[in-house]
Amino acid sequence: xxxxxxxxxxxSVLVPTYLLAYFLVVRVVWPRDASIFxxxxxxxxxxxxxxxxxxxxxxxxSDAVPSEKRALWVVVLLFVNIYALPxxxxxxxxxxxxxx
Numbered sequence: 001x002x003x004x005x006x007x008x009x010x011x012s013v014l015v016p017t018y019l020l021a022y023f024l025v026v027r028v029v030w031p032r033d034a035s036i037f038x039x040x041x042x043x044x045x046x047x048x049x050x051x052x053x054x055x056x057x058x059x060x061x062s063d064a065v066p067s068e069k070r071a072l073w074v075v076v077l078l079f080v081n082i083y084a085l086p087x088x089x090x091x092x093x094x095x096x097x098x099x100x
Contacts, residue, residue, distance in 0.1 A: 005093055008051055012085035015048035019082070048082050055088055064092045 022037050059065045059073040073092075076084050 005089075008054065008093060009086075009089045011047050011051045012055075012082075012089045015044055015051070015082045015085070018044045048085075051085060052077060052081050055085060055093070058093060059088070062092070064095070 018040070022041060026037050056074055056077050059070055059077065065073060073088060077088065
């Protein structure tokens with residue numbers, strides 16, 4: 001389980017970083033030589049979507065997220081999605097301890 005938590009944390013940080021790099025490289029720096037970024041985009045998007053769905057599920061069923069904040073986190077994860085994932089992971093998934 002610890003390895004799975006670390007992998008989700010890594011994905012939650014890498015997805016927004018990749019999208020920023022994709023925008024900079026493909027649109028600004030090298031618009032013609034970005035084929036590796038084009039091939040990796042669906043994979044990264046799929047990983048981000050799976051992590052988002054898993055985080056929403058974790059927010060709804062885990063004792064680590066306080067019950068009064070569960071609905072708030074579901075809304076934040078739905079609307080801010082990949083940019084909220086690193087914060088959600090750091091505060092609730094990383095330790096997986098019930099909050100008082």
